[in-house]
Amino acid sequence: MPHIICCVKQVPDPETPASQFRVDEAAKKVVPVPGIAPVPSQFDTIGVEAALRIKDKTPDTTITILSLGPESYRDSIKHSLAMGADEGVLINDPALYEADHWVTAQVLAAAIGKLAPFDLVICGRQAVDWDMGVVGSTIAEILNVPCITIAKEIQYKDGQVVVERVLLDGFETAESPAPCVVTVSNELGEPRYPQLRQIMAAARKEVKVWTASDLGLDAAQLKNLVSLERLYVPEVKVETEIIDGETPQEKAEKLALKLREAKLI
Amino acid sequence: MFEPTAEESLIRDFVRQVARKCGRDYWLAKAREGAFTEELWQELAAGGYLGMMIPREYGGGGLGMQQMAALLEEMSRQGIPLLILVVSNVMDALLIARHGSPEMKERYLPPLARGQTKFCFALTEPTSGSNSFRITTLARRDGDTYLLRGQKMFITGVDVADYLLVVARTVPYDQVKDKREGLSLFIVDRRAAGVEAQAQDIRILLPEKQFALFFDDVRVPRQNLVGEEGKASRYLFDALNPERISAGAVAVGLGHLVLEKAVAYAKERVVFDRPIGGHQGLQHPLAIAKTNLELAALMTRYAAWLFDRDEDAAPSANMAKFAAAEAATEACDLAVEVHGGSGFTGDMDIITLWPLIRMLRTVPVSREMILNYIGEHVLGLPRSY
The missing domain is CATH 2.40.110.10 (Butyryl-CoA Dehydrogenase, subunit A, domain 2)
Known part of the structure; x- marks a missing residue:
């Protein structure tokens, strides 16, 4: 009975129009846009899809969704349950709301330890809000299990994990014994829609809620390694210069000269 | 009843996800070529949403008007409303499920839930x-x-x-x-x-x-x-109240869609050194439109809640439809106003929504007939027509 744990983070909807994106520079926080609900990070949802594809082939697989955040993160867990996952765990501890990737990975690793035995931990290659891309591999380091990153396909059979990885110029196949951590990329494909029946089942499923102390952790001892120095929206200045000329050829020639002067070509 | 049920949030998630594939551009292209949105229909069918209000023993989800209203409102907010969904899978499905013979239910409801037939x-x-x-x-x-x-x-x-x-x-x-x-x-x-x-x-x-x-x-x-x-007149209100609640949900969704466009533009468009949304002449009407849409959404929700509890939903269903259609019309008119000349272009996709939104004041029941109903049956005034 394979057990897959999928880590899911909730993020501001990346489809939010850029014009509505605001940061509070004093508080160093992104200001939530009223009326636009946060969503599960897309790469994490693709991770749930990867787990479900394994479950499609091996129906006795159990998929547990694990998330660290406030009560509102329950929505993203429910979304994953509605896709077909089996269980959900939310680590909700106000002392952890400001966790950086290091504290996050420690807490998730402790929760994964509590959920053991497990065969596979699947994370998105990065969260689509901060794009750090380190939590998955840090979890593997803490748990002392192998880690395969940026997967486009995961196969699991008889305790062996076979992963097709995305490279800059192609793909490679990597193999690892279970348990291990795999991070997934969008090349894996579209996540499935929640079915109405699964939505109804998910609505009834209990989500377990744990705090740091439930994991045997002392939140006061968990110190962030990363500190945020400044958060701001960079100013983009666009200057437009119209290249004039008698003929299209002349305009093109002048444009080419300008681009060369600017060392762009 | 103020908190959306877990199902409703997930249904909205589903609609947003479907809208990435079969969204407003797709819907508009189909509408312009006069073709039905079959791909969108099949997405709804594959997810089991067409059978939402059909009893579970006939292959449906056995859910109620509250969840259906969430689906309709969110589809409208994404700019992909389908009127036949209301007709076929709310009104007709309910009439057959509530008043059809066992053989009739067995024959017609499962294919309706699977999206294989339409009424x-x-x-x-x-x-x-x-x-x-x-x-x-x-x-x-x-x-x-x-x-x-x-x-x-x-x-x-x-x-x-x-x-x-x-x-x-x-x-x-x-x-x-x-x-x-x-x-x-x-x-x-x-x-x-x-x-x-x-x-x-x-x-x-x-x-x-x-x-x-x-x-x-x-x-x-x-x-x-x-x-x-x-005896059909007794049955009809099992369909006509849900139809009014559905119209309310569609109007609320479309109203939000156009108001969001107006607000985004009012934040961006700078005239005389400040965004036009910073002037009370536009800001206050936008705030009023938002308030009226939210009020209409609450009444629509209340009507759906009453209907699902088998309580008399007629007064609230009528009020919801009236309020939602008025609020959406107000929001759409305002969205055109905020956009100025651009509001009349196809690119902005506001004037394209106007006829549909305006229709909801008249259809499925006119605002005057609703006011007659409220006057006579809710306020107890003499019949006026």
């Missing part, structure tokens, strides 16, 4: 719009069949439907003591001999067309009678 609802006639009791389409008994004769107007989606749920008189209006008596409900095969459909020239951008229907002695088997002969 129209044929009530309105050229000479009886708001006064449904005055319909003249007649079904005469002839052995084991009825012979259906008459005409209907403004019937949505006849070209894509497999069946028509037809309201007809089995006793003519002038022969009944009580005008409510003598109405009957029939399932009619759209391809039956004697059924003729003519597309009407309706200038609303929609993927569904409206039709005039002609019944020329159409033979309808007796087993296609839904419920008891002559």
Whole structure:
């Protein structure tokens, strides 16, 4: 009975129009846009899809969704349950709301330890809000299990994990014994829609809620390694210069000269 | 009841996800070429959403109006409303599920839930719009069949439907003591001999067309009678209140869609050194429009909640439809105003929504008939018409 744990983070909807994106520079926080609900990070949802594809082939697989955040993160867990996952765990501890990737990975690793035995931990290659891309591999380091990153396909059979990885110029196949951590990329494909029946089942499923102390952790001892120095929206200045000329050829020639002067070509 | 149920949030998630694939651009392209949004319909079918209100024993989800209203509102907010979803899978599904014979439910509900068949609802006639009791389409008994004769107007989606749920008189209006008596409900095969459909020239951008229907002695088997002969007026409110709640949900969704466009533009568009949304002349109307939409959304939600509890939803369903249509119309007019000349361009996709939003003031029941209802039945004032 394979057990897959999928880590899911909730993020501001990346489809939010850029014009509505605001940061509070004093508080160093992104200001939530009223009326636009946060969503599960897309790469994490693709991770749930990867787990479900394994479950499609091996129906006795159990998929547990694990998330660290406030009560509102329950929505993203429910979304994953509605896709077909089996269980959900939310680590909700106000002392952890400001966790950086290091504290996050420690807490998730402790929760994964509590959920053991497990065969596979699947994370998105990065969260689509901060794009750090380190939590998955840090979890593997803490748990002392192998880690395969940026997967486009995961196969699991008889305790062996076979992963097709995305490279800059192609793909490679990597193999690892279970348990291990795999991070997934969008090349894996579209996540499935929640079915109405699964939505109804998910609505009834209990989500377990744990705090740091439930994991045997002392939140006061968990110190962030990363500190945020400044958060701001960079100013983009666009200057437009119209290249004039008698003929299209002349305009093109002048444009080419300008681009060369600017060392762009 | 103020908190959305877990199902509702997930249903909205689903709609947003579907809208990435079959979204507003897709819907507009289909509407412009006069084709039905079959791919969107199949997405809804594959997810089981078409059977949302169909009992579980007939392959549906067994959920209620609250969840359906969430689906309709979110589809509208994403700019992909489907009127036939209301007609086929809310009104007709409910009428068959509540009043059909066991054989009828077994035969029609599972394919409806799977998205394999669609139904129209044929009530309105050229000479009886708001006064449904005055319909003249007649079904005469002839052995084991009825012979259906008459005409209907403004019937949505006849070209894509497999069946028509037809309201007809089995006793003519002038022969009944009580005008409510003598109405009957029939399932009619759209391809039956004697059924003729003519597309009407309706200038609303929609993927569904409206039709005039002609019944020329159409033979309808007796087993296609839904419920008891002559008792349909009692059944109709099982469909007409959900229709009003649905119209409310669609109006709220469309209202939010256009208001969000207006607000985004009011934040961005700078005239005289500040965004136009910073001027009270626009900011206050936008705030009022938002307030009215939220109020209408609450009333729609309340009406759906009452309907799901089998309580009298008629007053709130009427108020919800009225308030939502008024709020959406106000929001759309304001969105055009905020955009100035650009508001009339196809690119902004606001004026394209105007006819549909404006229609919701008149359809499925006019604002005047709603006010008559509230005046007479809620306030206890003398009948005014």
